[in-house]
Amino acid sequence: QQQVKQSPQSLIVQKGGISIINCAYENTAFDYFPWYQQFPGKGPALLIAIRPDVSEKKEGRFTISFNKSAKQFSLHIMDSQPGDSATYFCAASMLNDMRFGAGTRLTVKP
Amino acid sequence: NAGVMQNPRHLVRRRGQEARLRCSPMKGHSHVYWYRQLPEEGLKFMVYLQKENIIDESGMPKERFSAEFPKEGPSILRIQQVVRGDSAAYFCASSRDSLNTEAFFGQGTRLTVV
Numbered sequence: 001q002q003q004v005k006q007s008p009q010s011l012i013v014q015k016g017g018i019s020i021i022n023c024a025y026e027n028t029a030f031d032y033f034p035w036y037q038q039f040p041g042k043g044p045a046l047l048i049a050i051r052p053d054v055s056e057k058k059e060g061r062f063t064i065s066f067n068k069s070a071k072q073f074s075l076h077i078m079d080s081q082p083g084d085s086a087t088y089f090c091a092a093s094m095l096n097d098m099r100f101g102a103g104t105r106l107t108v109k110p
Numbered sequence: 111n112a113g114v115m116q117n118p119r120h121l122v123r124r125r126g127q128e129a130r131l132r133c134s135p136m137k138g139h140s141h142v143y144w145y146r147q148l149p150e151e152g153l154k155f156m157v158y159l160q161k162e163n164i165i166d167e168s169g170m171p172k173e174r175f176s177a178e179f180p181k182e183g184p185s186i187l188r189i190q191q192v193v194r195g196d197s198a199a200y201f202c203a204s205s206r207d208s209l210n211t212e213a214f215f216g217q218g219t220r221l222t223v224v
Contacts, residue, residue: 006152043116045215049212089153098155100145100153100155104153
């Protein structure tokens with residue numbers, strides 16, 4: 001049973017545009033929601049994370065929006081750059097368990 | 111301040127051989143998690159360990175796969191009698207506390223079974 005659903009599967013954005021990736025979770029026991037960025041041949045790197053007591057967290061060009069009632073959260077990349085081209089994974093975590101979304105392959109065209 | 115270290119980075123095994131994958135967590139981290147990633151796919155949870163204890167192995171196949179995290183030394187993921195379907199990238203992550211805090215990944219071990 002897929003506990004974290006991520007969309008879209010792939011995304012193409014022009015340089016300077018906004019990239020938006022969405023995730024939905026099922027288990028209300030999840031209480032920590034990180035996003036990871038993965039480049040080909042590399043391990044996933046923690047990008048930004050949020051807890052359900054806040055609705056938004058911003059770090060530089062990256063923003064997480066969190067909707068607890070809808071059990072949804074999203075990653076917004078402002079002013080997208082070609083160097084942002086990577087696969088992005090959302091995750092939902094609780095004690096002793098972390099589930100990943102299937103990933104979104106982002107391509108930012110120059 | 112080294113990150114999570116995995117070795118080897120690449121491992122080639124013939125069908126029927128054993129594969130041993132090592133993971134040294136970040137300094138001060140006592141929780142280790144192993145994930146498997148097939149090409150073009152997401153990360154699948156395999157096992158969660160603390161020092162000398164397996165906490166959750168619900169994602170690990172019951173046969174041929176085992177994991178340990180001894181009191182001293184790295185965590186080991188062992189795959190016995192490998193088959194072609196075991197070819198994948200295996201990542202480990204570590205965290206200071208339980209999973210609902212920051213977890214950091216290693217660079218992965220890419221296993222190829224020929």
